[in-house]
Amino acid sequence: MITKTQIDTILSEYDQQKITVGTIGSHSALNIFKGAKEEGFNTVCVCKKENEIMYKRFPLADQIIHITNYTDLLDNNVQQELKQLNTILVPHGSFNAYVGTDQMIDKLQVPMFGNRELLHWETDREKQREWLKRAGLRLPKIFNDPSDIDGLVIAKFPGAMGGKGYFLVESPKAFHSKAEDMLKRGHITKENLENIHFQEYIIGVNVYPLYFYSPLTNEVELLGMDRRYETTVDSIGKIPATEQLEINVNPTYTVVGNFPIVARESLLPDYLRMGDNVAKISKEIASPGIIGPFCLETVITDDMKIYTFEISARIVAGSNVGIGTSPYAYLKYGEGMYMGRRIAREIKNATENNELKNLVY
Numbered sequence: 421m422i423t424k425t426q427i428d429t430i431l432s433e434y435d436q437q438k439i440t441v442g443t444i445g446s447h448s449a450l451n452i453f454k455g456a457k458e459e460g461f462n463t464v465c466v467c468k469k470e471n472e473i474m475y476k477r478f479p480l481a482d483q484i485i486h487i488t489n490y491t492d493l494l495d496n497n498v499q500q501e502l503k504q505l506n507t508i509l510v511p512h513g514s515f516n517a518y519v520g521t522d523q524m525i526d527k528l529q530v531p532m533f534g535n536r537e538l539l540h541w542e543t544d545r546e547k548q549r550e551w552l553k554r555a556g557l558r559l560p561k562i563f564n565d566p567s568d569i570d571g572l573v574i575a576k577f578p579g580a581m582g583g584k585g586y587f588l589v590e591s592p593k594a595f596h597s598k599a600e601d602m603l604k605r606g607h608i609t610k611e612n613l614e615n616i617h618f619q620e621y622i623i624g625v626n627v628y629p630l631y632f633y634s635p636l637t638n639e640v641e642l643l644g645m646d647r648r649y650e651t652t653v654d655s656i657g658k659i660p661a662t663e664q665l666e667i668n669v670n671p672t673y674t675v676v677g678n679f680p681i682v683a684r685e686s687l688l689p690d691y692l693r694m695g696d697n698v699a700k701i702s703k704e705i706a707s708p709g710i711i712g713p714f715c716l717e718t719v720i721t722d723d724m725k726i727y728t729f730e731i732s733a734r735i736v737a738g739s740n741v742g743i744g745t746s747p748y749a750y751l752k753y754g755e756g757m758y759m760g761r762r763i764a765r766e767i768k769n770a771t772e773n774n775e776l777k778n779l780v781y
């Protein structure tokens with residue numbers, strides 16, 4: 421395991437006037453790089469050959485380190501090169517999904533913006549639930565036994581990534597026939613079925629608030645809001661009900677992109693308090709708590725109840741809707757603020773006050 425002391429030692433060997441902001445080339449890397457450049461940093465992209473075109477066509481990566489697999493980030497020579505560039509890595513969804521939180525905690529010596537331990541909390545559904553519960557958020561009911569199904573539920577299993585294979589059912593009987601069908605059609609595996617759990621399906625609209633917690637100012641900022649564009653759920657409404665029944669579609673939630681949202685103003689006090697509470701509890705569960713971006717996945721019902729079904733303890737791809745600016749970032753900062761830039765601004769403010777060690781773990 422890489423300790424905070426080791427990270428601090430590496431950081432103390434850095435030239436803090438020449439920090440490079442680095443990340444893996446995918447997910448929200450363009451957002452992170454643009455923000456870093458606008459705040460005057462050098463950038464380094466750890467990138468697969470096939471994705472390099474992106475970081476050249478949008479001229480945002482000052483250097484590119486080639487890798488074959490995302491786990492190559494952990495290779496000694498890659499880490500060495502990053503350290504020589506005085507790199508602070510900004511983690512995003514691909515770090516969790518393709519490098520793995522255990523691996524990062526065990527092997528990654530390059531200082532990372534944020535609290536690594538909380539990435540663990542985000543990837544463990546039970547820990548995640550505990551965090552959200554203690555923060556006083558309203559959560560959908562969950563259970564494991566199909567015979568308890570009584571009303572519309574969403575069936576989920578670990579590691580689906582993007583909700584692939586999740587399905588909706590409303591009774592134990594419907595569950596058994598649907599599970600069999602999904603298995604036959606190869607949408608899910610036997611192992612998925614063994615690890616299944618059910619969540620009360622909340623009927624409402626999805627809203628994903630995008631927050632940033634600054635340890636330097638001790639404030640949670642709301643910098644944007646988005647919703648996802650998901651295939652195939654977002655296409656089902658275009659097919660008349662009679663045909664839907666005939667073709668027997670199984671909605672999936674693979675994310676294709678995101679839309680910005682502006683919520684009605686009366687919802688904002690709740691969202692601000694929710695963000696504050698999540699940050700407060702994060703300090704109790706994994707000291708020193710959340711650092712920088714985090715996001716909640718919420719559903720709002722017709723009686724304006726906000727349910728939270730997930731948290732991300734890092735930058736999310738939904739924050740890409742704010743590249744350039746978003747109404748909420750504008751309200752606080754005026755033109756030109758967004759998640760990638762806010763991260764870089766925090767690093768810059770910290771270097772000026774010699775507080776960088778409070779941001780990297």
Ligand SMILES: Nc1ncnc2c1ncn2[C@@H]1O[C@H](COP(=O)(O)OP(=O)(O)OP(=O)(O)O)[C@@H](O)[C@H]1O
Nearest residue numbers: 560574580581582583619620621622673719729730
């Ligand atoms: N309890 C729920 N009520 C209503 N809709 C839900 C619920 N849980 C999930 N969904 C819908 O299913 C989608 C996928 O679920 P979820 O976010 O749990 O999957 P995931 O595997 O964690 O995906 P990702 O990591 O991309 O967020 C959500 O974006 C949302 O639209």
Ligand SMILES: [Mg+2]
Nearest residue numbers: 582583717730
């Ligand atoms: Mg999710």
